[in-house]
Amino acid sequence: xTDDIAAxxxxxxxxxxxxxxxxxxxxxxxxxxxxxxxxxxxxxxxxLPISRDTALAFWRGVAHGVKRGExxxxxxxxxxxxxxxxxxxxxAQPENQPHRADVAKVLVCRDARGHGVGLRLMHAVEAAxxxxxxxxxxxxxxxxxxAERLYARAGWQRVGDVxxxxxxxxxxxxxxxxxxxxxxxxxxx
Numbered sequence: 001x002t003d004d005i006a007a008x009x010x011x012x013x014x015x016x017x018x019x020x021x022x023x024x025x026x027x028x029x030x031x032x033x034x035x036x037x038x039x040x041x042x043x044x045x046x047x048l049p050i051s052r053d054t055a056l057a058f059w060r061g062v063a064h065g066v067k068r069g070e071x072x073x074x075x076x077x078x079x080x081x082x083x084x085x086x087x088x089x090x091x092a093q094p095e096n097q098p099h100r101a102d103v104a105k106v107l108v109c110r111d112a113r114g115h116g117v118g119l120r121l122m123h124a125v126e127a128a129x130x131x132x133x134x135x136x137x138x139x140x141x142x143x144x145x146x147a148e149r150l151y152a153r154a155g156w157q158r159v160g161d162v163x164x165x166x167x168x169x170x171x172x173x174x175x176x177x178x179x180x181x182x183x184x185x186x187x188x189x
Contacts, residue, residue: 013076013084013117015124020067023059029083030062030075031055037107038169043142044105048169062088072128076108076117084112087121089128089137101129103139106147118147122154126183135183142168143175156181 018026031052038050046054065071070092076085090102103125108117129137141147143161152158156179165176 012079013112013115013120015074015076015085015120017124017128018066018073018075020063023063023066023073026075026083027056027059027063030059030086033083033086033107033109034058034105036109040110041169042107043145043166043168043174044107045166046169047167047171050169065090065092068092071104072125072132074121074124074128076112076121078112084109085117085121087125089125089132089134091132091134097136099134100136100138101132101134103137106139106150113146118150119154122150126154126181130183137181137183138178139180140165140176140178142166143177148177151179154181 023030034044034046034055035050035052037044038046038048046058062071062073066073070090072089072091074087074089075083078084085106085108087106088104090104093100093102103122106118106121106125108121126137129135139151139156141151143163148158159178159180161175161177163175164173166174168174
């Protein structure tokens with residue numbers, strides 16, 4: 001095993017929730033994660049070339065949503081404190097869906113993939129959802145992408161696919177697969 005591979009195998013991450021003020025403060029680090037993922041081909045609503053200004057504007061909007069109580073922002077940081085992943089729980093839903101939340105922008109930097117960062121983020125998202133009283137979670141991802149394996153490992157149920165739903169960052173059409181997870185409250189008998 002090379003030194004680089006051995007070092008990567010020891011990546012330790014901690015997942016935590018960011019306040020709106022922390023999201024503003026860490027906007028550059030969050031932008032780095034988003035830019036890395038889009039440059040790596042992730043279809044997460046952005047096209048190539050993605051500019052830093054575009055990424056910063058996105059995260060400032062997320063910070064405003066956190067401040068308004070519309071979403072929860074979780075981040076994963078490595079042992080050196082570098083942000084290597086993010087996930088969001090969108091709490092703001094229509095009046096007839098107070099029990100539901102959307103999971104959005106589950107992002108893991110390319111050099112941190114394969115070390116359980118995504119799974120830790122998903123567990124943290126589910127814990128945050130339970131704490132917020134949410135019992136139904138939904139998300140979507142690129143059909144056939146690596147994230148599908150993550151969601152299956154995390155116990156999510158596949159609902160179905162929509163062909164040609166979105167564009168990859170390079171402009172190619174891609175299908176989208178929808179997932180859901182029914183949560184039980186931990187405090188129920």
